[in-house]
Amino acid sequence: MGIEGPFWRTVAVFRAASLVYAAILLARAGGYANPAAGWLVIGIMALWTAATIFAYSVEGFRGRPLLAADMLVTLGCLLATPVVQGVHQEDSLPVTATWMGGVVLAWAVYGGRRLGALAAAVVALADLQTRGAGGVEFERLPVNGTVLLFLAGVLVGHVARLARKAEARMQEAVELEAAGRERERLARGIHDSVLQVLALVQRRGQEAGGEAAELGRLAGEQEAALRELVRLRPEPAPAGAVDLRTLLQGYGSGTVTVSVPATPLTLPAAAAGELSAAVGAALDNVVKHCGPHAPAWVFAESDGGAVTVTVRDEGPGIPEGRLEQAEAGGRLGVAQSIRGRVEDLGGTVTVVSAPGRGTEIEMSVPA
Amino acid sequence: MVVDDHPMWRDGVARDLAEAGYEVVAAVGEGRQAVRVAAAVRPELVVLDLQLPDLSGVEVARRLAAAEPPPRVLVLSASGEQDDVLEAVKAGASGYLLKSASREDFLDAVRRTAGGDAVFTPGLAGLVLGEYRRLAARPAPATGPHLTERETEVLRLVAKGLSYKQIAERLVLSHRTVQNHVQNTLSKLQLHNRVELVRYAIERGLDES
Structure with a gap:
């Protein structure tokens, strides 16, 4: 049923009430010129009121055919006015009285502002036509009813559209929340079982050594990846910005230790991506020069206006002058993938290394 | 236990x-x-x-x-x-x-x-250092705890994965001194935390009475 139900019920109430009003007007006027025709029209209106109240309450019936039929019946009743009232009477309502507004409301609720305005125009034209047929000069035609019809059509259409939109949003929010809740439930389950076992496998594997150690290392990597996936409280970052921590933690593994603060390291998405890629390149270098199982540390910190990430290894180190040589020799490695990336972001790269003492690459970019 | x-x-x-x-x-x-x-x-x-x-x-x-x-x-x-x-x-x-x-x-x-x-694991050093910097960036940093330059230096090295021994060598300090620096950073933070809790409790208590 949703939000539309109440609108249709309101239209139904309006129709029933205005039907009674039309009947009272007819009775007070003594049936105008032609009481039999008058009561026949009221009868038709009553039947149609009952029919539409039912039809509009069923979602399957609501549609253009019903709206068209509604309009035709209304116009029919309205155009019968000259027959019933005979000579037109100044400032009186047509025989349908306000009942003719029902179809305008129905069109407005169904189709919004424009359809409401269209229905108002059609009904108003028919209304003016009956008065014109009564011999009233065009300039003196009363337009109050017309204005009210338009107002009703446009306003109700607008509100109905707004309500429908609000309902859609609400629905979306509810679905999102349900998805979030489900994710949280899954995360908790995974956290309490799978992750614990993976961590245990990693630990026992390392102790057992040999092939088991390799299994343990794999389990550890999966544990880190899975944990990142089911993170319970992703920090909401402002639009276009990314928490660098999330990216860096993806590098964590059995051999790579990632240390970050507890507060987000927010950077523009592009900058965070580049910096993270530079860290990746530095870690690739560690694997290349120190072997796949060499330990490495990634440490990210934010100090005042800068975010600094340090990648450290305990490998053989880089002999003095070696980097410059490589650069001069056209080998890009560190130069392009790290220094290039970071300097493009307006940052600086410091490489501290000595043979046998490992290597520290410190990348600092303005936050 | x-x-x-x-x-x-x-x-x-x-x-x-x-x-x-x-x-x-x-x-x-x-x-x-x-x-x-x-x-x-x-x-x-x-x-x-x-x-x-x-x-x-x-x-x-x-x-x-x-x-x-x-x-x-x-x-x-x-x-x-x-x-x-x-x-x-x-x-x-x-x-x-x-x-x-x-x-x-x-x-x-x-x-x-x-x-x-x-x-202190590197991870914890990163967290503690981050916490000091967060405290220092607050509107009234003077009331919060802060690190000496040496303590910051030591914490950063721990966060980068150096062992106390390596840090001692690099900074030409004794192992025990490194250990003390690390210990101090933690004690100051815990003390600050307790003070904050007490202050919070007092404020709450005063509000209620």
Whole structure:
């Protein structure tokens, strides 16, 4: 049923009430010129009121055919006015009285502002036509009813559209929340079982050594990846910005230790991506020069206006002058993938290394 | 005493400790129970997992710290729980170790924690350093704790994965001095945390009266 139900019920109430009003007007006027025709029209209106109240309450019936039929019946009743009232009477309502507004409301609720305005125009034209047929000069035609019809059509259409939109949003929010809740439930389950076992496998594997150690290392990597996936409280970052921590933690593994603060390291998405890629390149270098199982540390910190990430290894180190040589020799490695990336972001790269003492690459970019 | 809700972990840790010659006085899987049991058996050291079904590990650490004398608390936790780890450490835990650490590292951490030393992993150093910087960036940094230059230097090196020995060599300090610097950073943070709690309690109390 949703939000539309109440609108249709309101239209139904309006129709029933205005039907009674039309009947009272007819009775007070003594049936105008032609009481039999008058009561026949009221009868038709009553039947149609009952029919539409039912039809509009069923979602399957609501549609253009019903709206068209509604309009035709209304116009029919309205155009019968000259027959019933005979000579037109100044400032009186047509025989349908306000009942003719029902179809305008129905069109407005169904189709919004424009359809409401269209229905108002059609009904108003028919209304003016009956008065014109009564011999009233065009300039003196009363337009109050017309204005009210338009107002009703446009306003109700607008509100109905707004309500429908609000309902859609609400629905979306509810679905999102349900998805979030489900994710949280899954995360908790995974956290309490799978992750614990993976961590245990990693630990026992390392102790057992040999092939088991390799299994343990794999389990550890999966544990880190899975944990990142089911993170319970992703920090909401402002639009276009990314928490660098999330990216860096993806590098964590059995051999790579990632240390970050507890507060987000927010950077523009592009900058965070580049910096993270530079860290990746530095870690690739560690694997290349120190072997796949060499330990490495990634440490990210934010100090005042800068975010600094340090990648450290305990490998053989880089002999003095070696980097410059490589650069001069056209080998890009560190130069392009790290220094290039970071300097493009307006940052600086410091490489501290000595043979046998490992290597520290410190990348600092303005936050 | 071992607190972990996962039976495999709980038993494994307890066994490792027993094999290494420690007396495991209790092994429990729930937070409230842990606080209750700790009050009864008075452990010297609690190995605490932060993910517990009823109370959060942080709250358990806080309540354990209120005991007299408080047991030493070593947080043994999975990765990716930085906020909780930091809170637990501020609440009085004196060490933090990843669950993926090897048995040797674990036993070493237990030994050092039992001996009254802070056990700093690179991860914890990163968190503590971040917390000091967060405090320093607040509107009224003068009231908060801050690090000396040397302490910052030491913490950064710990966060980069250097051992105390390597740090001592690099900064030409004694191992003990490095240890003291690290210990100080933690004590100042815990003291600040207690002061904040008391201030908060007083404000609340004044509001209510």
